Amino acid sequence: xxxxxxxDYEPLRNSLTRGLRSEGYALDxxxxxxxxxxxxxxxxxxxxxxxRMLPNIDGVELVTRLRANQKxxxxxxxxxxxxxxxxxxxxxxxxxxxxxxPFAVPELLARLRSLVRRGHGQAExxxxxxxxTLDPSAKTVKRGDRNIQLSPREFQLLEFxxxxxxxxxxxxxxxxxxxxxxxxxxxxxxxxxVGRVRKKxxxxxxxxxxxxxxxxxxxxxxxx
Amino acid sequence: xxxxRRLWWGILGSVTAAVLLTSGISFFAAKTYLINEVDxxxxxxxxxxxxxxxxxxxxxxGRHRRNVENFHLLINDPGGKEIFKSEAWLExxxxxxxxDSQAIDIISKDQRxxxxxxLPVNLDPEWQKHIAxxxxxxxxxxxxDERGGRDHDFxxxxxxxxxxxxxxxxxxxxxxxxxxxxLIIVASAVLVSALFIAKKLRDGLISPVQNLVKEIDDxxxxxxxxxxxxxxxPEEIEQISSTLNGLLSRLADNRKRERRTIGDIAHxxxxxxxxxxxxxxxxxxxxDIPAERSQFLTEQINAxxxxxxxxxxxxxxxxxxxxxxxxEISIAELVSDAWAQFPSSNRALEITGDESAELxxxxxxxxxxxxxxxxxxxxxxxxxxxxxxxxxxAADHILLRISNPASNLDPGHYDQAFSPFWRHDLARxxxxxxxxxxxxxxxxxxxxxxxxxxxSVDDAHLFHLEISWPKTSASDER
Numbered sequence: 127x128x129x130x131x132x133x134d135y136e137p138l139r140n141s142l143t144r145g146l147r148s149e150g151y152a153l154d155x156x157x158x159x160x161x162x163x164x165x166x167x168x169x170x171x172x173x174x175x176x177x178r179m180l181p182n183i184d185g186v187e188l189v190t191r192l193r194a195n196q197k198x199x200x201x202x203x204x205x206x207x208x209x210x211x212x213x214x215x216x217x218x219x220x221x222x223x224x225x226x227x228p229f230a231v232p233e234l235l236a237r238l239r240s241l242v243r244r245g246h247g248q249a250e251x252x253x254x255x256x257x258x259t260l261d262p263s264a265k266t267v268k269r270g271d272r273n274i275q276l277s278p279r280e281f282q283l284l285e286f287x288x289x290x291x292x293x294x295x296x297x298x299x300x301x302x303x304x305x306x307x308x309x310x311x312x313x314x315x316x317x318x319x320v321g322r323v324r325k326k327x328x329x330x331x332x333x334x335x336x337x338x339x340x341x342x343x344x345x346x347x348x349x350x
Numbered sequence: 351x352x353x354x355r356r357l358w359w360g361i362l363g364s365v366t367a368a369v370l371l372t373s374g375i376s377f378f379a380a381k382t383y384l385i386n387e388v389d390x391x392x393x394x395x396x397x398x399x400x401x402x403x404x405x406x407x408x409x410x411x412g413r414h415r416r417n418v419e420n421f422h423l424l425i426n427d428p429g430g431k432e433i434f435k436s437e438a439w440l441e442x443x444x445x446x447x448x449x450d451s452q453a454i455d456i457i458s459k460d461q462r463x464x465x466x467x468x469l470p471v472n473l474d475p476e477w478q479k480h481i482a483x484x485x486x487x488x489x490x491x492x493x494x495d496e497r498g499g500r501d502h503d504f505x506x507x508x509x510x511x512x513x514x515x516x517x518x519x520x521x522x523x524x525x526x527x528x529x530x531x532x533l534i535i536v537a538s539a540v541l542v543s544a545l546f547i548a549k550k551l552r553d554g555l556i557s558p559v560q561n562l563v564k565e566i567d568d569x570x571x572x573x574x575x576x577x578x579x580x581x582x583x584p585e586e587i588e589q590i591s592s593t594l595n596g597l598l599s600r601l602a603d604n605r606k607r608e609r610r611t612i613g614d615i616a617h618x619x620x621x622x623x624x625x626x627x628x629x630x631x632x633x634x635x636x637x638d639i640p641a642e643r644s645q646f647l648t649e650q651i652n653a654x655x656x657x658x659x660x661x662x663x664x665x666x667x668x669x670x671x672x673x674x675x676x677x678e679i680s681i682a683e684l685v686s687d688a689w690a691q692f693p694s695s696n697r698a699l700e701i702t703g704d705e706s707a708e709l710x711x712x713x714x715x716x717x718x719x720x721x722x723x724x725x726x727x728x729x730x731x732x733x734x735x736x737x738x739x740x741x742x743x744a745a746d747h748i749l750l751r752i753s754n755p756a757s758n759l760d761p762g763h764y765d766q767a768f769s770p771f772w773r774h775d776l777a778r779x780x781x782x783x784x785x786x787x788x789x790x791x792x793x794x795x796x797x798x799x800x801x802x803x804x805x806s807v808d809d810a811h812l813f814h815l816e817i818s819w820p821k822t823s824a825s826d827e828r
Contacts, residue, residue, distance in 0.1 A: 138625035145632030179617050206620035207613045208659075209666065210673060228624035228655055231631035 127172040127242055127282055128152040128303045132162040132188070133204065134180050138227075142175070145231065150265075150278025151238075152306040159183025166192055170302060171199050173241045175234075178205035178216060186219045193220035200241035204229070239263055246289040253288045255335055256348050258327060260288055269327055279304065280323045287336060287346040296343040320344060354556045361551055365544035373533040381526050384417055388465050388519045389453045391418050396515040399423065400469045402477060403507050406434050417522040421515060422464070425471070428510040443516055456516065463523040464516040471511045481506065558587040566594070575602060608669040612662060619658045627651050660787040667794035672715070674798065678708045679716065681750065685739050688720030696734050697727075697754075703741040707748050709819055715795045722788035723815065727754045731813070750817040768793035768803075 129151050133139040139155060146153050154169065156162035159182035166174065166188065174192075178185035189201050203221040205212065213224050222244070223237050239262045243251065253260045258269040262285055267274040276284065286303050287295060297316055304316075324336045337345050398409040403425055410421045425433040426445060442458045447468035456464040485506060565578045577598060578591045630651065634644040666672045682705045689699045709716065727737055735755040742749040768789050796803045801819040808814065 135621045135625060138621055138628060141625050141629040141632065145628060145635075148632065148636060179613070204624075206617040206624075208616070208662075209609075209671065212613070227620040228627045228651070231628050231635070234628075 127286065128154070128169070128306060129238070130154045130156065130162070130165050130169070130171045130174045130176075132156045132159075132165075132175065132180065132185070133177045134158055135177075148278070149235065150282045152282070152304050154307045157181075159185075159188055162188055163191065165307070166197070166199070167195065169307070170299075172245060172303060173200045173202060173238055175202050175204060175238070176221070178203055178207065178212075185221075186216055189216070189220045198245070200245040202234075202237055202241055236263065243289075248289065253285065253291075255288055255291055255346060256333060258288075258335060260285055267327065269329070269332065272329070274326050276323065276326060279319065280326070283319055284323050284327065284336075287344060291346040294339050294342050294345045300343065353559065354552060357552045357555060358548060361548035362544060365548065366541055369537045369540045369544070373537045377526075377530055377533050380529060384522055384526065385465065385519070388417050388517055388522065389467070392421075392453060392465055392467050392515060392517040393451070393469075395421060396467050396469045396513055397472070399425075399515065400472045400513045401474050403433070403471050403473070403511065403513065404477070404481060404505070406436070410436065417519055419518045419521055421517055423516075424514040425507075426512050426514070427508045428512075433505075433507060433511060440516075443514070445514070446512065447514065450512075462518055462520045464518050466514065466516040468512055468514045471507060471509060471513055473507060473509055558584050562587055562591060565591075569598075605669070605671070609671055612665050612669065612671065615665070616658075616662050619662075620655075623651060623655055623658065627655075657787070660791060664787055664791055664794060667791065667798060670798070672798070674712045674715070676710055677713055679711055679713050681705075681707050681709050681741055681748070684709070684713070684716055685720055688717055688724055689737075691721050692724055692728055695728055697731075698736040699739065700736050701739045701741070704743040704748075705741060707741045707743045709748060710822065711799055711819075712795075715798075719792045719795050722792050723752060726788060727752075731755050732811075746821055748819045748821065750819060752815045752817075753812045755812065 127150075129146060131139065131142055131146065131153055133142065133155075134157050136157070139157060143153055143155050154165050154171075156165050159180045162176070162180065163183060176185045176188060180188070183191075185203055185205070189203070192199065192201065200222045201220065202223045202225060203216045204225050204227060205216065206227045207213075208226040216224055222241055225234060225237060239251075243249075243262070251261070251263060253262070256269075258267065260267050260281075265278075265281060267276055267281065267284065282304055283300070286300065300316060304319075320336060320338075324334065327336075328334055333348060335346055335348065337347060339345055395409050399406050402409070406423050406425065410423055420438065421436070422439045422443065423434065423436040424439050424443070424445060425435075427433055430445065440458055443456060443464070443466060447454065447466070450468050450470055453465045453467040456466045458464065562578065562583075569576045569578070577595045583591060627648075630639070630644060630647050633639045634641075639647075663672070682701050685699070685701060689695075724737070731737075732755045738751075738753040740749075740751045740753070742751075769786075793803060796817060799819070801817055804816045804818075806814050806816070
């Protein structure tokens with residue numbers, strides 16, 4: 127999952143960057159409003175974490191612009207202001223959720239998962255396909271009785287494909303949602319990653335759940 | 351007395367005084383002038399008769415002023431014997447007056463009005479000599495006056511004789527009465543008109559002021575963007591409205607500045623806290639920090655966060671930026687729920703009195719009030735005695751009394767206890783979980799609801815906190 131983090135306070139920005147990347151999220155980071163707007167308007171994110179008080183363009187203005195541009199990306203607004211009217215103003219401007227600083231990290235992660243899930247139009251907290259279950263909250267993958275160990279990046283890949291199961295996901299789309307702006311990787315990394323995930327979730331007697339569509343991308347489905 | 355009443359009585363009083371004074375003076379002047387005319391005529395004729403008393407009828411007749419209807423004459427010698435009395439002389443008239451030359455009013459039994467004057471005779475010397483000579487001649491010649499039948503004209507008259515003469519002015523009196531009645535009718539009409547005009551004038555002058563007062567009353571205390579409508583107001587009121595709107599604008603600016611300041615303070619304090627907390631939690635999740643140290647740091651961060659939250663809440667309460675969401679809430683439930691926040695307490699909670707009483711209050715803030723009070727009791731009350739909450743419902747307020755075994759507070763500390771950051775422990779021992787903001791927040795929330803709090807300690811060393819809560823909250827009235 128690719129996120130945009132917009133936070134002007136460097137220590138918090140750095141801490142969240144480290145923490146969220148360690149959770150497997152691809153993360154673009156902006157320190158002020160204009161830079162954030164460039165990221166928002168140029169990329170398609172699974173969720174945006176947006177500080178309210180920012181230099182140049184503040185958070186409320188950014189989310190207003192985003193919605194005016196018909197972008198439905200889920201926005202979690204972070205703010206030190208906890209007055210009801212501040213929260214109402216942020217939500218009315220188009221934010222999907224509101225978290226007051228200082229926040230508990232588990233709560234931030236839970237809200238992000240919830241926003242991403244809703245962003246993909248899903249109600250259930252866990253994702254199923256065939257006999258495979260993926261729990262984004264517990265970061266676990268299980269096929270039948272077998273627990274599958276995935277790296278954070280592999281987990282993100284599988285989660286993204288399963289959230290779009292039945293639909294072809296292009297390489298570009300996958301790339302955009304798994305790798306952030308700063309990561310410069312070679313072109314076959316994605317194929318290697320898919321191959322690794324396919325191998326881990328598929329035992330000898332089990333059906334393949336990730337199929338390759340030549341020239342189009344990948345699809346998560348029980349049968350091709 | 352309010353402005354409306356002052357204006358009302360001012361206009362009415364002025365008009366009434368003016369009408370009464372004008373009517374009274376007019377009537378008095380007319381009466382004085384006309385009676386004076388009668389007196390002048392009377393005195394003139396009486397003087398002529400006093401000079402020539404031998405020919406009284408000559409001066410009683412003849413043309414006289416319109417206001418005098420007729421004259422009556424009596425001439426007495428010094429012994430009171432009549433020398434002459436006109437036929438119409440009334441028995442009601444006195445035959446002698448104490449003072450000469452001063453006309454007096456006489457009203458006869460048949461309600462006729464007269465002016466009566468008395469003058470001493472002032473015989474003309476030539477005619478006196480002439481009469482004396484004629485008298486002598488008549489005696490000598492023993493013949494009657496050539497004019498015949500008028501020998502009395504020639505009788506000698508004692509120079510000390512008095513002439514009394516009355517002039518009737520009954521008609522004039524009737525005219526004066528008609529004038530008086532007319533003036534009363536006119537004055538009444540003017541007064542009624544004045545009443546009407548005064549009312550209209552008062553309404554015209556006062557209604558813009560009343561409208562202004564209503565506009566001001568309608569302004570919601572927390573709505574700093576509301577302004578007084580300036581349409582169709584008199585110039586003077588418009589100036590007042592403009593000034594008030596200017597003040598409201600400044601108030602709104604101050605509110606916005608305060609709000610921005612509080613927001614900035616919140617940002618400045620909470621953002622570094624958020625950074626520390628997130629770093630700690632991510633590191634802890636990754637197993638980079640031992641659990642014991644992580645717990646210690648988390649507790650310190652939580653304590654700091656609690657102080658920051660309390661401080662910001664206090665600032666918002668003091669600057670009236672905390673919106674009240676007033677509802678009817680059961681006090682007993684609020685108290686019980688707040689008490690449940692202290693499950694490890696070894697004290698008992700007793701609620702007595704009108705347990706069904708309900709407060710008009712903001713539930714979230716009131717829960718905070720009771721939690722802060724109970725938290726203080728848990729920390730500072732002596733022994734393990736019960737906490738007693740009594741509820742008494744009166745006609746216009748609810749009295750809430752929270753009693754607990756007294757702490758070692760001196761009476762002088764009661765007020766200070768509600769001051770921000772006041773600590774009974776002046777050394778501010780950090781081992782205590784309290785930071786001196788809890789009771790200050792309690793006091794501000796109570797004040798914001800327009801309720802009153804009072805603290806005391808009785809002889810049995812029970813500490814009482816009494817809160818008098820209005821049944822209709824200020825927010826409802828607004």
